[in-house]
Amino acid sequence: MNQHINAPELRQRGRASVDFLVQMLKSSGPIFAEVNSTIAAKLPDPSVLPDDIEERHEAMEELLSGSDAFATQKLLGDWHGRMHGKVAAEAFDEIANDLVPAMEATSKGPATLELDPDIEFPDYYDGVNFHRTSGGWTENANQGFIHGEIIHRKMIGVTFPGGIFQQRQNVAAMAPRDDYANILDMGCSSGHFTFALAKTYPDAQITGIDYAAEMMEHAWRTANANGWNWKLYQRGAEATGFDDASFDLVTSYIVLHEMPEHAIRDMFAEAFRVLEPGGDLLMSDVTRYKDLDKLSVWKADRGAKFGGEPHWRESAQLDFAEIAREAGFVDVKAEGQYPHVVQGRKPA
């Protein structure tokens, strides 16, 4: 099989297994509806739920303890969490040989990837299997391809409301200027939002940073495949090492919920430092808990608790606009539920 670095074709077992995971989600609609129906019948006023989120989990578990639909929802969620990364890795292994020419071809090009063999991961990141992806972002050398092209494109992207890539494109276009010269994408991972930035601001020099070399390798290949001169560095967003005033736009896309408060504050402060005077900030993340009712917070928090999101609860309760102002940004505005987008400007 001739393969391309983006949107690969899977072999039969991998393709059918990925289709199965998608079908599990599609077939779960009636089960979710049944759970919601049970909740509505037993809990006409969700505002009576405990304010404390852990106590709310206990109350909801008790309320749904006799629900076969809820037990099924939990079982399917558990299996998906445990297995989706393994299924995707297995699907990759089946096409690894087919991909060799494409991998070799995209090892050459204008993009650069600078790794740091001495990098030390922070405690909030080290050893965490974010999204319960088996092996986390770093154990599988091809995790960027596996997550970006199989999990994102073929599992999540198939049912994502509005299109998972279109959503990134929409957010990239929200920055106030029509063009930028130097853009920094913090936590660029396998490069899906970086891709949207490159499409939106084709004349900009784009720089990306992330802790995971394995994820960024796919961003590097994608840039090479498109003839883009991205500069990618294995660095954390809390202390990037770039000179002051190096960029005119700093972005991050749905990364903040993977970080605790202290790291988020450091990241905003670092964004302020590396922006030139008058430079723009464009950060986005998941829905704020303050924008949800108690029942919706329970659903989101349960998804985080069992979906490999150890920092979601802490992050989702933060006011990013206030954090941006405290970092020094002006004209700060926050809008939207998902993604929740925060913008600001470094004073000229």
Added chain:
Amino acid sequence: MTNTDPKSFNLPDGRILSEAQIDNLGRALVTLMREVVVLNDRVQVMETLLDQQGVVASEAIDTFQPDEAYKAASEAAMSKIVSSVMASLQGADGDPSQ
């Protein structure tokens, strides 16, 4: 002499799985569901290729890419299996209508 009904030995009572093992049973069931889906898909691919080419080659099966008609048929078959097992998990003995 005992008062025990000898017919009770036909279906002896006794717990097989511990509470902790029940969750693993559920996981194994979903794993089996995946394998059934994969196998079913492969058979469908083989049938499709047999119809189209009159010959089955494993490389051709491995590299088969579904067209829209195949995707629709596959989704329908997959949905039936998944819905049936999901219904069983909820005590409906495999009948999704229950």
